[in-house]
Amino acid sequence: xxxxxxxxxxxxxxxxxxxxxxxxxxxxxxxxxxxxxxxxxxxxxxxxxxxxxxxxxxxxxxxxxxxxxxxxxxxxxxxxxxxxxxxxxxxxxxxxxxxxxxxxxxxxxxxxxxxxxxxxxxxxxxxxxxxxxxxxxxxxxxxxxxxxxxxxxxxxxxxxxxxxxxxxxxxxxxxxxxxxxxxxxxxxxxxxxxxxxxxxxxxxxxxxxxxxxxxxxxxxxxxxxxxxxxxxxxxxxxxxxxxxxxxxxxxxxxxxxxxxxxxxxxxxxxxxxxxxxxxxxxxxxxxxxxxxxxxxxxxxxxxxxxxxxxxxxxxxxxxxxxxxxxxxxxxxxxxxxxxxxxxxxx
Numbered sequence: 001x002x003x004x005x006x007x008x009x010x011x012x013x014x015x016x017x018x019x020x021x022x023x024x025x026x027x028x029x030x031x032x033x034x035x036x037x038x039x040x041x042x043x044x045x046x047x048x049x050x051x052x053x054x055x056x057x058x059x060x061x062x063x064x065x066x067x068x069x070x071x072x073x074x075x076x077x078x079x080x081x082x083x084x085x086x087x088x089x090x091x092x093x094x095x096x097x098x099x100x101x102x103x104x105x106x107x108x109x110x111x112x113x114x115x116x117x118x119x120x121x122x123x124x125x126x127x128x129x130x131x132x133x134x135x136x137x138x139x140x141x142x143x144x145x146x147x148x149x150x151x152x153x154x155x156x157x158x159x160x161x162x163x164x165x166x167x168x169x170x171x172x173x174x175x176x177x178x179x180x181x182x183x184x185x186x187x188x189x190x191x192x193x194x195x196x197x198x199x200x201x202x203x204x205x206x207x208x209x210x211x212x213x214x215x216x217x218x219x220x221x222x223x224x225x226x227x228x229x230x231x232x233x234x235x236x237x238x239x240x241x242x243x244x245x246x247x248x249x250x251x252x253x254x255x256x257x258x259x260x261x262x263x264x265x266x267x268x269x270x271x272x273x274x275x276x277x278x279x280x281x282x283x284x285x286x287x288x289x290x291x292x293x294x295x296x297x298x299x300x301x302x303x304x305x306x307x308x309x310x311x312x313x314x315x316x317x318x319x320x321x322x323x324x325x326x327x328x329x330x331x332x333x334x335x336x337x338x339x340x341x342x343x344x345x346x
Contacts (some may be wrong), residue, residue, distance in 0.1 A: 001034060001037070001187055001207065001208060002187070003034040003037040003038045003041060004041055004054075004056065005039070005183075005187075006034060006179050006183060006184070006187055006207060007033070007034065007176055007177075007179060008247050009037055009177070010038065010040075010174070010175070010177065011038070011041075011054075011055070013174065014038075014042050014055075014174060015045075015054070015055040016074075017172075017174075018046070020053070021046075021121070021152055022152075022171075022172040023144070023147035023151060023152060023153065024144055024147070024153040024155060024170055024171040024172065025152070025153070025154055025155065025171060025172055025173075025174045026154070026155045026157060026160070026168065026171035026172065026173050026174065027039055027127070027154065027155065027156045027157070027175075027176055028157055028158075028160055028173055028174070028175050028176065029158065029175060029176035029177065029178075029207055029295050030158055030178070030204065030205030030206055031158040031206060032203055032204075032207070032208040032209025032210065032212065033176050033178065033179075033206050033207070033208055034176075034207070034208045035156045035158070035176050036125075036127045036128075036155075036156050038176060039125050039127065039154045039156050040048045040125065041056070041057070042154065043075060043123045043154060043256060044064065044067050045057045045222060046120070046121050046123060046152070047063045047064075047067055047072060047074060047075060047118075047121065048061060048063055048064050048067075049061040049062065049063050049064075049092070049118070049120075049276055056151060057223065071152060072296065073117040074116045074117055074118060074120065074121065074122045074123065075122075075123050075124075075125075076108060076111055076123075076124045076125075077124075077125050077127070078100050078104050078105065078108075078124060078125065078127070079100065079125075079126075079127045079128075079131070080097055080098050080099055080100055080131050081097045082097060082098050082257065083127070087185040094333070098131065098133050098321060098322065099131050099132065099133060099136070100126070100132045100136055101206075102121065102135050102136040102139050104136075105132075105136055105139040105140050105143070108124065108143065111124075112143065112148040112151060113148070116150055120150070121150055121151070121152050121153045122148070122150055122152070123151075123152050123153075124151070124152070124153050124154070125153075125154045125156065126140070126153060126154070126155045126156065126158055127156040128154040128157055128158060128159075129156060129157040129161040129163055129167070130157055130158070130159045130160075131165055134164070137163070137164045137167060137277075140167070141150055141164065141166055141167055141170070144167065144170040144171075145170065146305065148271065153171075155167075170186045178205045178206065179203065179205075179207065181197075181200060183206065184196075184200055184207040184210070185197055185200055187207050188200065188207060188210055188211060188214070191211055193210070193214045194212060194214075195291075196210070196214075197288075198288055198289060199211075199213055199214040201285065201286055201288050202270070202286050202287065202288075204270075204285070204286070210245065210310070213263075215227060224261060225247075225248060225251040225252075225264070226267060228244070228247050228248065228251070229244070229248065229264065229267050229268070229271075230267075230271070230287060230290055232244040232247075232334075233268070233271055233292045233337065234290060236297045236300060236341050236342030237300070237338060237342075239334065239337060241331055241334035241335045241337070241338050242331055242334075244330075244334050245327060245330035245331040245334055246327070248264050248330055249326055249330055251326045252264065252326065259318045259328055260320075261321075261323065261329070261330075262317060262320040262321060264320075264330070265313065265316055265320045265333065266317060267319045268313060268333065268337065269310070269313045269314065269317060270285075270286040270287070270319065271286070271294075272306065272309060272310045272313055273285060273286065273288060273293050273310065274286050274287050274290075275294055275297060275298045275306055276298075276303075276306055276307065276310060278291075278294050278295045278297075278298035279298040279299075279301065279303050279306060280303075297341075300341055301340045301341065304338065305340060309336060309337070313333075316329075316333060
């Protein structure tokens with residue numbers, strides 16, 4: 001996905017900062033916009049020794065060669081171990097961390113105290129910035145409070161409210177807005193996504209997330225989990241929570257990390273949003289092909305009960321990052337969904 005063409009206005013805004021670069025930029029936007037790829041492209045353009053007229057890296061100089069191979073001496077990437085390509089789940093292997101650790105932050109000490117190798121900027125990308133506990137965030141804060149010269153931190157976040165206010169206050173914000181639907185659909189179509197409008201709606205307009213969901217929902221890792229979810233949820237009070245939990249737990253395991261449990265909760269959460277919209281006589285936003293089914297289901301559920309279920313699911317979305325038992329977690333999730341249709345309204 002060409003994030004520069006997709007986010008042309010955001011790219012121009014980043015390039016406009018080059019003459020007077022801050023020590024920390026916070027790239028903000030909803031999940032699935034390609035913010036991390038945009039940050040990497042921007043880092044490449046800043047390290048490049050012969051950037052193009054539009055600011056893009058040339059891809060031919062020594063610095064670009066180092067960067068493309070992942071060994072540029074003036075670049076570091078802080079991200080959870082689980083995000084690395086080689087961190088796929090394996091039998092008998094310790095589960096990769098979903099957090100940026102304090103040791104990773106402390107490992108920057110030597111990097112930040114030596115001079116730059118090419119006389120330019122020293123760049124650190126932190127992705128996602130919210131994947132830090134308080135101790136790790138405080139360790140990074142010390143670095144941001146006393147920034148090393150010629151150093152730029154590119155912080156990427158989809159959930160800025162989970163960041164320490166002191167970290168947010170030390171960064172200049174670089175918003176990454178939603179691209180136009182026409183541009184996003186064209187990008188998805190170029191990647192071979194059938195019916196891109198449907199997947200873009202399901203992803204809330206985020207093309208990266210739409211591409212991810214289209215891949216996993218059509219023929220990607222984890223099987224057709226999204227079709228399983230929507231088909232089962234469409235059964236309403238006849239849904240079989242334990243069977244659905246078992247199918248989706250298997251899909252999560254079979255995906256080898258490519259289908260996170262949180263994506264399943266996200267799918268249910270969006271289904272509930274559409275139910276609430278239909279309950280209020282509004283057009284649904286996400287599951288367009290199931291519009292008629294959702295409208296029928298919404299008529300069976302008391303509005304107050306539906307709102308409470310949505311609020312509970314928001315909390316469950318956070319719990320999904322580190323559940324004690326994935327199967328029990330999913331069973332509870334779908335038992336609560338079936339309870340929406342109970343005749344007893346107490």
